[in-house]
Amino acid sequence: MHNGGITVSTYQFLKRFPDEATARAYIEDRRWHGEPICPYCGNAHRIQTRKDGYFCCPACKKDFTVRVGTIFERSHVPLDKWLLAMYLLTTARKGISSLQLSKGKHSVNPPGKLTSLIA
Numbered sequence: 001m002h003n004g005g006i007t008v009s010t011y012q013f014l015k016r017f018p019d020e021a022t023a024r025a026y027i028e029d030r031r032w033h034g035e036p037i038c039p040y041c042g043n044a045h046r047i048q049t050r051k052d053g054y055f056c057c058p059a060c061k062k063d064f065t066v067r068v069g070t071i072f073e074r075s076h077v078p079l080d081k082w083l084l085a086m087y088l089l090t091t092a093r094k095g096i097s098s099l100q101l102s103k104g105k106h107s108v109n110p111p112g113k114l115t116s117l118i119a
């Protein structure tokens with residue numbers, strides 16, 4: 001970052017994704033739309049939810065997280081750091097985020113100026 005500063009939108013971003021659980025839930029929603037799919041066998045039925053982002057597939061008996069099969073899989077970097085890094089990359093390059101992080105997420109968005117801070 002050439003200026004090294006924290007912008008207002010970065011602040012908003014950090015408020016929105018304060019920890020890995022929040023970031024993981026966001027990525028899960030973007031990837032699966034509320035219905036986890038086993039990355040090993042493709043099964044989407046009766047996927048069991050476990051602790052800390054783990055799911056268990058009843059068809060192939062394997063545990064998985066949203067990281068499996070993505071660029072996050074081999075990384076030990078927390079997902080909230082990943083999200084922040086991607087956010088900073090996209091905003092640095094284009095001036096706005098292509099992630100459109102707030103799209104459809106805030107039901108109580110104030111009209112006008114604040115709505116464009118994250119999207």
Ligand SMILES: [Zn+2]
Nearest residue numbers: 038041057060
């Ligand atoms: Zn499976």
